[in-house]
Every structure is written in structure tokens, then in C-alpha cells.
Amino acid sequence: MSIELLMPALSPTMTEGKLAKWLKKEGDEIKSGDLIAEIETDKATMEMEAVDEGTLGKILVKEGTEGVAVNQPIGILLEEGESADDINEGKSKKPAEKKAEEKPEPKKAEQAQPKAPAPPKGAPAESKKTPTKGDRIFASPLAKRIAEDAGLDLSQVQGSGPNGRIIKADVEKAASSGGARRPAAPSQATSFGPVPDFGQSYTEVSNSGMRKTIARRLVEAKSTIPHFYLTIDCRIDELLKMRKDINGDGSDGYKVSVNDFVIKACALALRKVPQANATWTEEAIRLYENVDISVAVATPEGLITPIVRNADTKGIGAISSEIKDLAGRARDKKLKPEEFQGGGFSVSNLGMYGIREFSAIINPPQVCILAVGKGEQRAVVVDGELTIANLMTCTLSCDHRVVDGAVGAEFLQAFQNYIENPLRMLI
Numbered sequence: 001m002s003i004e005l006l007m008p009a010l011s012p013t014m015t016e017g018k019l020a021k022w023l024k025k026e027g028d029e030i031k032s033g034d035l036i037a038e039i040e041t042d043k044a045t046m047e048m049e050a051v052d053e054g055t056l057g058k059i060l061v062k063e064g065t066e067g068v069a070v071n072q073p074i075g076i077l078l079e080e081g082e083s084a085d086d087i088n089e090g091k092s093k094k095p096a097e098k099k100a101e102e103k104p105e106p107k108k109a110e111q112a113q114p115k116a117p118a119p120p121k122g123a124p125a126e127s128k129k130t131p132t133k134g135d136r137i138f139a140s141p142l143a144k145r146i147a148e149d150a151g152l153d154l155s156q157v158q159g160s161g162p163n164g165r166i167i168k169a170d171v172e173k174a175a176s177s178g179g180a181r182r183p184a185a186p187s188q189a190t191s192f193g194p195v196p197d198f199g200q201s202y203t204e205v206s207n208s209g210m211r212k213t214i215a216r217r218l219v220e221a222k223s224t225i226p227h228f229y230l231t232i233d234c235r236i237d238e239l240l241k242m243r244k245d246i247n248g249d250g251s252d253g254y255k256v257s258v259n260d261f262v263i264k265a266c267a268l269a270l271r272k273v274p275q276a277n278a279t280w281t282e283e284a285i286r287l288y289e290n291v292d293i294s295v296a297v298a299t300p301e302g303l304i305t306p307i308v309r310n311a312d313t314k315g316i317g318a319i320s321s322e323i324k325d326l327a328g329r330a331r332d333k334k335l336k337p338e339e340f341q342g343g344g345f346s347v348s349n350l351g352m353y354g355i356r357e358f359s360a361i362i363n364p365p366q367v368c369i370l371a372v373g374k375g376e377q378r379a380v381v382v383d384g385e386l387t388i389a390n391l392m393t394c395t396l397s398c399d400h401r402v403v404d405g406a407v408g409a410e411f412l413q414a415f416q417n418y419i420e421n422p423l424r425m426l427i
Helices: 085-086 097-102 107-112 142-150 168-177 209-224 237-247 257-274 318-333 405-420 424-426
Strands: 002-006 017-023 037-040 045-051 053-060 065-069 073-078 227-235 276-281 285-288 293-295 297-299 302-304 345-349 368-382 385-399
Touching: 002 053, 065 142, 073 168, 085 318, 142 168, 209 302, 227 405, 237 385, 237 424, 257 318, 257 345, 257 368, 257 405, 293 318, 297 318, 297 345, 368 405, 385 405, 405 424
Parallel strands: 293 345, 345 368
Antiparallel strands: 002 073, 017 037, 017 065, 037 045, 053 073, 227 385, 276 285, 297 302, 368 385
């Protein structure tokens, strides 16, 4: 019996994707583990592996198709001895039969069933709604996060956990079935009426999945996170001297940047001030044990933040090599989900563009992001005398629910100490 190839869920929050490219064509033999297609999510392009063996009998979704729902059939795999005629006879089976069991019965079947007898007077009516306390919905923090990313209305999700609590599996089931969606928020155009063109000519560029995700998350961050900002000037004369000594004439293969030092300094400062390496949840503040730094990388479709894991334990050279690799694959949309999902702190550096100072928007669910400006010569007063020094302005954006002003200031002091005394980063 032929087998349906289904659109895979390549991340916990993925509900749809783009079938970017077929790596096999109709009639090709397929073995388990073969790469059969490239799937483009909002952050990366990943390869789909075959689970079963057979012949690719028919392609149902053409390459380049966007908005393909998770678990939607995209192709038919023929088993040994089968032909294309078997597809036409409808003898295909779904590998995910469990999903078919979870689908609700069609409305006609529901209408054909007799109505349940009404409960006797005084008896409490059975409710299938998720238990709430006031306006609060009982759900695990992970379930809430997945629901937020997937645009689900938790009040419409049936919980299967203790006392009806919504858990991860309930949210994933609701996402795969396409139900429980939140009503789309009105865009600026619909809020204020159609955007007039005043006779102007223009070109429309369709929003990619990545651009839509960035827009949604930034609106969420700026609307729901109480930002406040702390700015400090760091003297980087010693750092620039050390960087020059490390890079030398380039014969050793080292080419470290100021940003590599910034990442290392942030990681060490987070070890000293762990309250800034955290996430806010309604139930508790989650303090991370590992120091994982997300680094903003510009791509043609928008920003993505690949992660340097355990940055506090790595040398400057190792961080430099890792960032170059991650940034290159980020621009090619070849990152794995675990390489850009997570992280406890973000760094955004616009110094290479000549930006002296800026304030960045926090990358939820993180609670801090450091905005780094360019290093430049400025006039400063040292011991009562005017002199010239290389200064770099850094602004820390903080989530006031987790990081108070004093905590943010302690972090910046520790960061500044490492930046201005770079030898301490090598101890």
C-alpha cells in the first residue's frame, strides 16, 4: 500500500512552511535516511529525510509552494510492486495514523448523534473548557510559550494535564489540527483604513515568513515588556592593542574582532551577575545555569540570532571562529533550530555601520540585550587633564520585571571592567 509523505514539523512552534525544493523526482528510488526535500521555515532551510523506503510515485505539492501546513500530504511513496495506478485507486496510507484518530469527527456525524439528556435540576453542568481562575488560564510555561509563537488561543484548548491543566502535547495537537487560532490583530492599514497612494508609484515586496515572525515578536516585545535603558562608555585602547597583537600580520590564521571580545566580556559578566541571565514567566523567574549568548546577524530577510553556547568557557579565538561559521550559515538559511532557538542574553552590534549609540528591543523570552556602538576617538578628561581616548558606547535594554536598575548597573560595571582590562578575560 502506498504511503503519504507529510509536511514535517521541524521545530516545536512550526505550523506551516515553504516547500523550497524537491531533491528527488517522480520515479526515483528512495531509501530510509535519504534527503528528499528542502523545507524553509521562518528562520532556516532544513532538509527532510525519508523514513520509509520505496519509489516517489507522485509529487502533490510543487516546489516553491508557501504556507504548506504541517502534516499536509506533499507526495506519495510507492512500496515494492506498486504502480501509479495504485495511487489513483486511493490505496495510500498515512504514516501518522495517530493523527487521524485525533481528528474530530465531521460535523454531519456529530449532528446525526442523539443529543445527550439534559442533567437533572441542580446538577452541575459538565464543562469542557480549560479551568480558569478569573481571567487566568492554567497552562504550563512551555505550553504558553508554544501557544504564543503559534498564535493559539489557550482558552479554546482542552487540557489533558492534572486538573485539566494545558500541557505541551495539548498545544501541539491544537496547532497541528489548525484550530484554536487567535483572531488576527488588525494591521495599521486596517486600523486607519486603506493606505492611500496619493498617485505615487511603488513596488510591493511580499513579506517572508521570517519578516512576519520578526514583526510579530517585536510588537509583542515592545508592547508587553517594560523596557528601561542604561548606557555606559567603555575605554577600549587596551582592547584594540591586544586585538592588534593577536591578529598580527595574519600569518597565524587569527582574525578576531572587537565584537568577539564583547561577547566574551558579556559572558563573564553574566557569571558575576546571573540575575541578568534569565527569563520571565508568570509563575517564576528562570535563572539559567549555562551562559548562552545570542548574537544578532543581519540577513537579506531580516535579523536572526545564532547562539554561542557556553561562551564563558570559550577563548576569544574559538568564539571568533564559531561566530563566523554561524553567521555564514545564518545568511544561507542553513542553521539548525537548536543553533538559533534559546539563549539567555543577546548582543547587537552596529558599530561596523558607523552607529555611535542606539537602544535595542529585547528578544523575548530573554530579559536583556546589549546594543554596541562604534569605537571612536573622543576627548576625555583623565586626572584633570584633557586627552584623547578610544571610547565605545554600549546601551543595555532591560526587562524591569526581572532586572532592576541596580542589577543592570552591576552587569554593566562588570562588563566595562572586562572590556577596559581585556587581560582579565584570558585568566
